[in-house]
Amino acid sequence: MNLKEEIKGHIRDVKDFPRKGIIFKDITPVLKNPLLCSNIVKELSGHLTTKATHLVGIESRGFLFGLPVTIKNNLSFVLIRKKGKLPYKTISIDYNLEYGKSTIEMNIEDIGPGDSVVIHDDLLATGGTAIAAARLVIQQGAVIDGFSFIVELDFLNGRERLHKFSKNINSIVNY
Numbered sequence: 001m002n003l004k005e006e007i008k009g010h011i012r013d014v015k016d017f018p019r020k021g022i023i024f025k026d027i028t029p030v031l032k033n034p035l036l037c038s039n040i041v042k043e044l045s046g047h048l049t050t051k052a053t054h055l056v057g058i059e060s061r062g063f064l065f066g067l068p069v070t071i072k073n074n075l076s077f078v079l080i081r082k083k084g085k086l087p088y089k090t091i092s093i094d095y096n097l098e099y100g101k102s103t104i105e106m107n108i109e110d111i112g113p114g115d116s117v118v119i120h121d122d123l124l125a126t127g128g129t130a131i132a133a134a135r136l137v138i139q140q141g142a143v144i145d146g147f148s149f150i151v152e153l154d155f156l157n158g159r160e161r162l163h164k165f166s167k168n169i170n171s172i173v174n175y
Contacts, residue, residue: 003039007173025151027122041068044148047170051116052145054078058133061122078110080133091139095132106136113141120148124171127158134165
């Protein structure tokens with residue numbers, strides 16, 4: 001079985017979450033398989049460019065594989081969190097989700113001019129959260145080196161929305 005098939009075999013569909021009509025792709029069963037997790041980290045690492053200096057993980061599932069990828073590749077890991085979760089001075093951005101509105105923040109001074117950033121999350125849907133993260137990174141003077149996801153929902157066309165920031169978009173599994 002190849003990596004894509006193995007990941008798909010572990011992802012659980014949860015109907016009507018977080019609201020009616022949504023089928024949520026739940027990666028928590030993947031986390032119970034350490035060998036699979038290790039192989040995911042290797043796969044994500046294989047798509048990093050040599051320009052990348054930082055990987056930004058988006059709360060909260062973006063932290064799960066983002067940090068191990070940075071450790072493996074000797075990169076700095078930067079958190080993007082929901083509003084009010086970071087204790088230091090932050091910058092924030094409001095954005096629309098498929099099913100509502102949200103605000104994310106990052107610490108000022110975590111990245112800056114000259115930094116090359118890969119933005120990582122577990123899933124790419126419409127791209128709204130990744131775009132908001134990209135805008136925060138750019139506000140700090142850094143450049144977007146690429147995007148990294150475990151799962152991509154092709155039918156929501158998030159990839160096309162990210163192209164204005166980078167053409168370097170890696171997803172392991174597509175639905």
